[in-house]
Amino acid sequence: MPAIFLSHPLECAVTLLLLDVAFWRFIPETLKYWRLAGRLIVFLLYSTILLKAGMSPLKAAPWSEEPLLHLVSMGLEIIWWLLGARTLTILINTLFIPEVGKKSRLLTDVLGAVIFLIAVIAATAYVMGLPVKGLLATSGAVAIIMGLALQSTLSDVFSGIVLNTTKPYQLNDWIVVESTEGKVVEINWRSTHLLNGVGSLVILPNSLIAKTKIINLSRPSNVHGISIIIEVTPEARPRTVLEALDRAIKGCSELLTTPGASAKLKHAKAISIEYEINGFVRSMDQKTRVCNLLYDLAYRHLAATGVLLHNLSLPMVIPPQATHQKILLDGISIFRTLTDDEKLSLSTKMVGHEYPVGEEIITFGEVTNYLLIIESGVISVCLATQDGSVIEAGRMGPREVIGESGILKNTPMRAHFRTLTPTMVYRIEKDDLMPFIQARAEVGDALSNLLSLREHTGQTLLAEHESLPVAQHGFRQWIRRTSTWLKK
Numbered sequence: 252m253p254a255i256f257l258s259h260p261l262e263c264a265v266t267l268l269l270l271d272v273a274f275w276r277f278i279p280e281t282l283k284y285w286r287l288a289g290r291l292i293v294f295l296l297y298s299t300i301l302l303k304a305g306m307s308p309l310k311a312a313p314w315s316e317e318p319l320l321h322l323v324s325m326g327l328e329i330i331w332w333l334l335g336a337r338t339l340t341i342l343i344n345t346l347f348i349p350e351v352g353k354k355s356r357l358l359t360d361v362l363g364a365v366i367f368l369i370a371v372i373a374a375t376a377y378v379m380g381l382p383v384k385g386l387l388a389t390s391g392a393v394a395i396i397m398g399l400a401l402q403s404t405l406s407d408v409f410s411g412i413v414l415n416t417t418k419p420y421q422l423n424d425w426i427v428v429e430s431t432e433g434k435v436v437e438i439n440w441r442s443t444h445l446l447n448g449v450g451s452l453v454i455l456p457n458s459l460i461a462k463t464k465i466i467n468l469s470r471p472s473n474v475h476g477i478s479i480i481i482e483v484t485p486e487a488r489p490r491t492v493l494e495a496l497d498r499a500i501k502g503c504s505e506l507l508t509t510p511g512a513s514a515k516l517k518h519a520k521a522i523s524i525e526y527e528i529n530g531f532v533r534s535m536d537q538k539t540r541v542c543n544l545l546y547d548l549a550y551r552h553l554a555a556t557g558v559l560l561h562n563l564s565l566p567m568v569i570p571p572q573a574t575h576q577k578i579l580l581d582g583i584s585i586f587r588t589l590t591d592d593e594k595l596s597l598s599t600k601m602v603g604h605e606y607p608v609g610e611e612i613i614t615f616g617e618v619t620n621y622l623l624i625i626e627s628g629v630i631s632v633c634l635a636t637q638d639g640s641v642i643e644a645g646r647m648g649p650r651e652v653i654g655e656s657g658i659l660k661n662t663p664m665r666a667h668f669r670t671l672t673p674t675m676v677y678r679i680e681k682d683d684l685m686p687f688i689q690a691r692a693e694v695g696d697a698l699s700n701l702l703s704l705r706e707h708t709g710q711t712l713l714a715e716h717e718s719l720p721v722a723q724h725g726f727r728q729w730i731r732r733t734s735t736w737l738k739k
Contacts, residue, residue, distance in 0.1 A: 264304075284345065290337075291338060291342070301327060407456050407457045408441065413461060414438070422438065428459070428460055428463055432445075441456060443457060475533070477541055479527070479546060480517065484558070489524070491558065495553045496526060498628065507531040513529055514526060514529075551648050552649055554582065555650075574598055577594050597679070600684075604678055605675050606670045606674045611669050612630065613664055614664070621654055621657070621680050623677070625648060625649050628672045629674070630648075630668050631646055631668070631671050635666075636713060647668075658684065659702060
């Protein structure tokens with residue numbers, strides 16, 4: 252060891268303490284191993300200097316005949332215990348506690364408190380030479396008094412210890428506590444912090460969570476339940492409603508097939524009947540989007556069966572001259588600019604066709620000289636890739652149209668369309684539709700925009716398929732973009 256350490260041990264010890272503070276202050280937390288290495292080196296050097304200077308943390312401070320020097324040496328030995336406790340805590344946190352556990356501050360805080368308590372007791376016994384039994388007895392009485400004064404706080408602390416031990420939830424889990432739902436972002440001594448759906452921070456005391464029911468929406472990790480409730484007029488036959496809701500479920504391919512989704516009659520009231528759709532998705536991020544999509548699909552499939560969602564306290568009024576085909580055209584944004592008379596005229600050109608399950612409506616390469624309007628049912632849209640495989644690009648439902656490429660450009664279809672449920676479509680021949688397109692340029696523009704959107708999303712899907720082993724997200728983009736555009 253250099254002579255300077257032996258000749259000026261006290262000054263060197265103070266310098267090392269300042270160096271330890273510098274390691275803590277100036278080395279960023281991202282360089283955690285460098286911080287740990289620096290503190291270990293400082294602690295080892297500090298220990299060596301104390302021993303070389305004739306001081307031992309396991310014995311009373313020397314130089315009792317010189318009060319100032321004795322006081323300084325006692326302080327340095329006490330600091331050795333505290334520095335050792337801090338170094339040990341950092342060592343355990345860095346090497347043995349996983350990243351998720353570190354963000355859950357309760358575990359690290361409790362562990363650090365226990366280590367520091369042991370260090371304080373040891374310093375009191377070895378360095379200061381005080382009787383530990385008397386100190387423990389006195390501290391016990393003080394602890395009882397403080398416990399009575401801080402019952403609520405201690406209840407939160409011990410509840411936090413229990414929650415951290417049993418782990419009913421962890422960081423980043425989505426949980427529901429009573430009526431509060433949110434993502435766990437922090438677990439500390441007194442409370443659990445949740446980030447709710449609107450971005451607000453909700454702080455719940457640990458004692459409250461320990462006494463109430465906890466629903467962990469993140470477990471199991473690959474299955475997350477969703478549920479929507481729809482109120483329907485009691486005049487609608489339940490079987491008809493449930494069949495429409497089943498078709499809505501089949502039209503949403505983001506729902507998991509195992510466990511499967513289902514629809515049921517939930518509750519009957521005087522002015523309405525409640526129906527519930529339950530299903531499962533693969534990730535929490537899908538829940539809101541799939542719920543919204545299910546509401547939209549349920550609305551369209553119910554409307555296709557004649558069950559319209561409206562204010563149930565008021566009777567629904569349908570114009571006497573409105574035919575079923577006219578009502579269908581009213582719900583399609585492409586024909587929004589047509590007048591009622593034009594829609595009535597166009598509705599007389601619509602010819603209905605029914606298809607059973609598994610029937611191909613349009614095949615690859617077919618040039619359509621007609622436009623199809625889906626009245627009811629679910630149709631699967633598939634694309635052919637360069638390697639010869641077939642991938643599903645989307646699922647279509649009521650109030651969507653097929654065949655715009657043949658109407659506008661006489662180009663062959665790049666997809667084929669197959670029914671997944673019994674399906675009813677209306678067919679409008681190109682010769683019957685062209686006068687309306689020529690009279691209303693907005694109709695042609697809407698069809699052109701729809702064609703461009705579908706071509707773009709189809710190309711994006713094929714590109715994803717070529718770049719990924721298994722393309723999983725393309726059809727969702729296709730159906731969301733197309734359905735959103737049609738509803739505008």
